[in-house]
């Protein structure tokens with residue numbers, strides 16, 4: 001594969017795309033705790049067999065809480081800015097549904113940079129169920145998409161997914177340790193070719209390849 005695109009050393013500043021930016025140290029610890037508790041709440045709601053009076057009380061409490069939190073809302077598309085170990089700056093979508101630190105629906109997938117790309121270990125609870133006991137195939141694709149996009153971004157080439165191919169090799173279990181890895185395999189002009197896998201106990205359950213098309217900052 002030809003490699004004729006030069007990775008840029010710095011990620012583009014989201015402000016140049018008109019996006020609001022929140023510094024990591026400005027994100028309250030209380031928000032992180034709330035996100036983790038609501039993440040557990042979703043799983044509890046999905047599986048509860050509590051009696052009807054308990055369900056009615058919980059429903060009223062959640063409704064009241066939603067009204068209180070909606071009093072002040074962040075803009076859609078806010079980006080989290082955090083320093084990288086190499087001295088650069090990393091940007092992530094705050095409410096990204098796979099990895100956003102303020103999104104209780106997120107896994108959350110915390111991807112670390114490796115020598116050749118990105119990697120994470122994670123476990124999916126019953127909220128992510130498709131077939132009984134197994135992870136939903138759409139979520140598997142979403143996890144791969146995120147890891148593949150992050151591998152491209154980690155190589156200094158932030159882009160949007162133009163094409164994603166997923167092969168489901170084995171069932172991916174819920175409530176079990178999983179590993180995801182992804183890397184750039186080539187680049188030509190604005191196209192970045194990436195590949196990645198999800199493993200359980202070392203065995204590949206799903207693998208994906210994608211073409212990310214690099215973003216061009218507005219002039």
Ligand SMILES: CCCCCCCCCCCCCC(=O)SCCNC(=O)CCNC(=O)[C@H](O)C(C)(C)COP(=O)(O)OP(=O)(O)OC[C@H]1O[C@@H](n2cnc3c(N)ncnc32)[C@H](O)[C@@H]1OP(=O)(O)O
Nearest residue numbers: 012014091145146149150153158160161162163189211213
């Ligand atoms: C700001 C900082 C952000 C930091 C975030 C970091 C984390 C990121 C993690 C994110 C993770 C989550 C990720 C998500 O969830 S991304 C969300 C899902 N993806 C989208 O919404 C993308 C929608 N599509 C588009 O916007 C446009 O179509 C894009 C931008 C992709 C290209 O339209 P554009 O007009 O700009 O480009 P072009 O037409 O000049 O083409 C350029 C080149 O690309 C080739 N091509 C185009 N389409 C395809 C295709 N389908 N298959 C194969 N190749 C394709 C084309 O042939 C040409 O190649 P060549 O002629 O040079 O050979």
